Amino acid sequence: MLVTGHTGFKGSWLCRILDLAGARVTGFALNPPTDPSLYHIAGIGDTVEDIRGDIRDLDALQRAFDKVHPEIVIHLAAQPIVRDSYKDPVYTYETNVMGTVHLLECARHESGLRSLLNVTTDKVYENKEWEYGYREIDRLDGYDPYSNSKSCSELVTHSYQKSFFSQGDCAVSTARAGNVIGGGDFANDRIVPDCVRAAAAGKDIVVRSPKSTRPYQHVLEPLALYLMLVKAQYEDRSLEGYYNVGPDDCDCITTGELADRFCALWGEGLRWVDKSDGGPHEAGFLKLDSSKAKRALGWRPRFGVGEALEKTVEWYKAYLAGEDMRAVMDRQIEAFFG
Secondary structure, three states: OEEEOOOOHHHHHHHHHHHHOOOOOEEEEOOOOOOOOHHHHOOHHHOOEEEEOOOOOHHHHHHHHHHHOOOEEEEOOOOOOHHHHHHOHHHHHHHHHHHHHHHHHHHHOOOOOOEEEEEOOHHHEOOOOOOOOEOOOOOEOOOOHHHHHHHHHHHHHHHHHHHHHOOOOOEEEEEEEOEEEOOOOOOOOOHHHHHHHHHHHOOOEEEOOOOOEEOEEEOHHHHHHHHHHHHHHHHOHHHOOEEEEOOOHHHOEEHHHHHHHHHHHHOOOOOEEEOOOOOOOOOOEOOEOOHHHHHHHOOOOOOOHHHHHHHHHHHHHHHHOOOOHHHHHHHHHHHHHO
């Protein structure tokens, strides 16, 4: 199996799940995007074949394919931060759009490939700020460069699937995940890492948009769907397509409520303050309708937002206490899948 973006937050959790399952995994990615990084903290590099490379470099990616000859590919490599996409839109489009083109171009010449999944985002849809969850049939038109580049990545995937894969042996799908939380995320401009940094420094949490509603879910939720999907379409080509993966409506909460719950779980007098920094546009209301994944794959969310936050706080407190974080991850994976 080939996983792009394996040095990132979601990629590290995915590699740990696959290692526990006995899979042989090769990763292709740049160096970990944050310092500290979950990849280093949990020693993920000890359990996978690690190839460092840039998804924008077609030749480097082709060499990885030639070395691995994967049967299954999960594409996670991306520039994933909305605010960073405003700072460097060219890099964002190069990575998220042309990176997808490069992956699919390598994949279409790989005779042994049977299942490919491109992971995008809940933000691919034209956001009308309406209250119901977006469905896979709704219009793709992300607003900011990150969201729009992921909309483009979806369209590129659909075109390649119809043009090059429809008569072959490889099933191709995309998965549009909600806002992911969980232990080991150290990215900038994300609410949970911001909460943890504030708590560790003994400062108030600064919340930019407390009234914004998001489909928050634990990182293991979409990863479970990705694995179900690559297996299902490997066995039954008719299941390929595009899938939302988000929490039930009752677990779509405002950022302010998320901060309230985080502070209550963390304790130590932690609190948050409402302080907009006048930054660029971000959507105010976003939900996903995951009915298709539930119907076609039998997928269901396992952790509600309360338990997702409990597991997240547990992870970061263990990390700050100097515990064995691979062991902590393994316990949480076992609690989720067991």
